[in-house]
Amino acid sequence: MLQPILSHLSRKRIILASGSPRRKEILRNIGLDFEVIPSTFEETLDKSSFDSPQSYVLENARRKTFEVKERLTEQDEMADLLIGADTVVALDGQILEKPKEPEVAFQMLTSLSGRTHFVHTGVVLVASKVNDGKLAFEVNTFNEDTEVTFGNLTPEIINSYIATGEPLDKAGGYGIQAIGGTLVESIRGDYFNVVGFPLHHFCKELLSIHQNFWS
Amino acid sequence: MLQPILSHLSRKRIILASGSPRRKEILRNIGLDFEVIPSTFEETLDKSSFDSPQSYVLENARRKTFEVKERLTEQDEMADLLIGADTVVALDGQILEKPKEPEVAFQMLTSLSGRTHFVHTGVVLVASKVNDGKLAFEVNTFNEDTEVTFGNLTPEIINSYIATGEPLDKAGGYGIQAIGGTLVESIRGDYFNVVGFPLHHFCKELLSIHQNFWS
Numbered sequence: 001m002l003q004p005i006l007s008h009l010s011r012k013r014i015i016l017a018s019g020s021p022r023r024k025e026i027l028r029n030i031g032l033d034f035e036v037i038p039s040t041f042e043e044t045l046d047k048s049s050f051d052s053p054q055s056y057v058l059e060n061a062r063r064k065t066f067e068v069k070e071r072l073t074e075q076d077e078m079a080d081l082l083i084g085a086d087t088v089v090a091l092d093g094q095i096l097e098k099p100k101e102p103e104v105a106f107q108m109l110t111s112l113s114g115r116t117h118f119v120h121t122g123v124v125l126v127a128s129k130v131n132d133g134k135l136a137f138e139v140n141t142f143n144e145d146t147e148v149t150f151g152n153l154t155p156e157i158i159n160s161y162i163a164t165g166e167p168l169d170k171a172g173g174y175g176i177q178a179i180g181g182t183l184v185e186s187i188r189g190d191y192f193n194v195v196g197f198p199l200h201h202f203c204k205e206l207l208s209i210h211q212n213f214w215s
Numbered sequence: 216m217l218q219p220i221l222s223h224l225s226r227k228r229i230i231l232a233s234g235s236p237r238r239k240e241i242l243r244n245i246g247l248d249f250e251v252i253p254s255t256f257e258e259t260l261d262k263s264s265f266d267s268p269q270s271y272v273l274e275n276a277r278r279k280t281f282e283v284k285e286r287l288t289e290q291d292e293m294a295d296l297l298i299g300a301d302t303v304v305a306l307d308g309q310i311l312e313k314p315k316e317p318e319v320a321f322q323m324l325t326s327l328s329g330r331t332h333f334v335h336t337g338v339v340l341v342a343s344k345v346n347d348g349k350l351a352f353e354v355n356t357f358n359e360d361t362e363v364t365f366g367n368l369t370p371e372i373i374n375s376y377i378a379t380g381e382p383l384d385k386a387g388g389y390g391i392q393a394i395g396g397t398l399v400e401s402i403r404g405d406y407f408n409v410v411g412f413p414l415h416h417f418c419k420e421l422l423s424i425h426q427n428f429w430s
Contacts, residue, residue, distance in 0.1 A: 001366070001397035003375030030394050146401075151216070151415055160218030179245050181407060182216035182418045186361075191406040192396060200366055203397045 001203040005210045006031055012080035012214075017068040022177065022196040023085060030199070037071075039064035039084065053090040054143045058122030060086035062141065065124040078135060081209070082126040087196050089172030091117040096172045102162050108173040109161065109183075113153040117172065119146045119194045123202060127209045138213045140205050144198030146189030148176070153183060216418040220425045221246055227295035227429075232283040237392065237411040238300060245414070252286075254279035254299065268305040269358045273337030275301035277356065280339040293350060296424070297341040302411050304387030306332040311387045317377050323388040324376065324398075328368040332387065334361045334409045338417060342424045353428045355420050359413030361404030363391070368398060 002009065010033050016024060019038030027034060041063045050056040065084025072078050089096045091111060099105035125140040153161075166180060167173040174180035176187075176194045192199040217224065225248050231239060234253030242249060256278045265271040280299025287293050304311045306326055314320035340355040368376075381395060382388040389395035391402075391409045407414040 001368070001372055001376070003379060003394070004369075004371045030397055151419065153216070154219075156219045157216055161216070164218060176406075179218070181414055182245055183415070184405070185415050186404045187406060188403045189401045190399070191391075191402060199396055200398070200400050204366065 001200070002030060002032065002206060005207065008210060008214075009033070009206075014081045015068065015072075015079040015083065017065050017082055017084040020085075020196055026192050026195060026197045026199055027083075030203075034083070035079075037068050039067045041067040043086070047095055053088050053093065053095050053118070053120045054122065054145065056095065056122075057086040057088055057120050058124070058141055058143055061122040061124040065126055069126055078128055080128055080214075081206075082124075083202075084124040084126075085121055085197055087119060087121040087171060087193075089117060089119055091115070098169045098171050099167060099173045100169065102168070105162050105167040105173040106155075106158055109153060109158045109167065110155070112150045112172065112174075113158070114150060116147055116149045119148055119172075119189075120144075121193050121196070121198050123198060123205075125202075125205055125209065127213050129214055138209065140209065142198075142201055142205065144190055144193045144201050146187055146191070146193040148187050148194055149185045150183050151185045157183075216415070217245060217247065217421060220422065223425060223429075224248070224421075229296045230283065230287075230294045230298065232280050232297055232299040235300075235411055241407050241410060241412045241414055242298075245418075249298070250294075252283050254282045256282040258301075262310055268303050268308065268310050268333070268335045269337065269360065271310065271337075272301040272303055272335050273339070273356055273358060276337040276339040280341055284341055293343055295343055295429075296421075297339075298417075299339040299341075300336055300412055302334060302336040302386060302408075304332060304334055306330070313384045313386050314382060314388045315384065317383070320377050320382040320388040321370075321373055324368065324373045324382065325370070327365045327387065327389075328373070329365060331362055331364045334363060334387075334404075335359075336408050336411070336413050338413060338420075340417075340420055340424065342428050344429055353424065355424065357413075357416055357420065359405060359408045359416050361402055361406070361408040363402050363409055364400045365398050366400040372398075 014034035016036050017039045061084045121144045127138045190198050229249035231251050232254045276299045336359045342353045405413050
């Protein structure tokens with residue numbers, strides 16, 4: 001979708017403010033050229049102070065992106081585009097963290113078995129340009145929500161999946177792009193959002209920034 | 216999902232009767248060990264003689280799998296499991312072929328723009344075992360259907376996507392796992408089915424074959 005503007009984009013400095021290897025791979029995969037500057041913002045926001053997982057991920061994405069923006073501004077090295085994102089898995093409106101122990105992963109995957117949960121991503125795009133010798137900014141934010149339905153999983157299936165090591169440190173305790181893909185009966189929405197970045201929506205926003213802000 | 220039986224499966228001779236690099240990758244990705252023997256069955260069935268794309272892909276998958284089965288039987292080298300599959304893209308019940316020319320790809324992608332189409336796969340599994348000194352077979356077949364909704368695509372987006380070379384020789388004129396993923400607004404069903412193989416359903420069938428036929 002970005003092919004018509006890829007040569008324009010190659011002359012822009014684009015920064016992904018996230019260290020996630022999966023986000024990086026999704027964006028490299030479509031031919032986008034960018035640097036990675038992971039945000040140092042620690043995800044310490046109180047989840048209970050947000051009215052929904054959607055507003056939580058959007059605020060996290062905003063903090064991450066603006067932390068990198070501040071750093072670049074101090075160094076007088078502002079980029080043309082900053083991309084920040086945060087993704088969570090939620091069941092019945094409750095956010096499931098990244099499990100650090102096998103026992104927690106077991107509980108998590110058991111709760112997801114045979115049910116439908118959501119993957120929520122918040123994306124913040126900060127575009128800049130020089131206008132009359134001064135930097136001008138435009139901030140785009142959006143949410144993307146994808147429904148994911150798991151098949152019925154026996155304790156044996158769950159335990160042997162945990163033994164692969166894949167569930168640990170993954171939101172919701174699974175990775176759809178690898179062995180975890182076998183657990184997923186169906187999804188509804190953008191697959192790449194479940195991997196960690198809402199690709200189609202991002203491309204639409206970037207086309208719009210190109211046409212309405214940069215041009 | 217197959218982890219509990221992977222060590223059993225590693226002692227079986229499993230053959231994928233398809234040369235599709237994407238099917239191979241999906242199955243390798245989950246740790247399955249298998250050989251590839253592409254079927255020589257030519258897809259010459261008259262589509263108009265089938266009442267639906269689903270019955271067409273299932274019959275194609277059956278012919279492909281049984282061609283390999285006959286060959287192995289002649290060589291007295293029957294495998295424990297043969298996996299055959301066929302996938303088509305259909306819009307309004309009409310099958311969209313793999314475009315061979317850019318003009319055909321343009322028409323195809325234009326017809327998919329802003330609309331929902333289906334990806335239909337038929338899978339045939341032929342399991343064998345020795346029973347009282349004789350070979351016994353069990354044949355499992357199933358269909359998997361996934362809905363795919365494209366965003367609105369301008370002629371410029373379509374043409375520049377075709378210029379990447381990706382649409383040629385891909386069912387429906389796109390590949391969701393690469394640049395084509397940017398065109399897809401949402402899906403409903405199994406993502407891996409759109410790539411070319413219904414992963415979750417296959418794992419369920421294989422677990423069932425292990426429990427009810429091989430054990």
